[in-house]
Amino acid sequence: MYLKTTSYTKLTLKCRIFFVYLDMQNTPSFSIKESISELKSLRLKQPSLTKQKRVDCLLYLKMAKFNTRQDLADYLGVHIRTQERWLVIYQEEGIDSMLTNKPKNKASKIITQQVHDGLKARVNSPEAPLLGYWDAQRWVEEEFGVKVKYHWLRAYMIKRFKTKLKTPRKNHIKKDEQAVAAFLKTT
16 A cells, blocks of 8 residues: 555554654555546535545545645544545445445344344243343343343344333233223223
8 A cells, every 4th residue: 555654663562653654745556536526526415424524535635635644634533544444445446335334234143043033032922021121131041041241132122123111011811802892892
């Protein structure tokens, strides 16, 4: 890449500081394909400030407005590493990929598909429902031998199963539906 790294070895290992800088006067090892006018029009079309900052980063690099990468990052209000990630995405995948937000849905390492299916069956079961998130935590540990923190399991169940602590009054399992319908007709 076009980054230059220097380190001061006179400092102790704990205090060693690595300075990373970019000389903006030198041309970067990759070229920005879009013209300045295209980048300006693209910036106006962006719906969010973060996407505008990404286009601004390319625009200011193309115009060579700043002397150092740190100055550009300070102007944009982002960290140098964030700016570097944007440029790597641009270089590898193009501007369209740089301006799209990719979903970060990773498969859970703790809640496997088997645990998920068991929780789903237990949440929707009228015969043996879970009494709360603490009960779900205990049940997962007993059934699958997986220790899950309470708050993590609670967030998982709210997100995946739309659970909540407040529930309506429970119906009896052996309730006669015809008797309920007859009662509602008379009232």
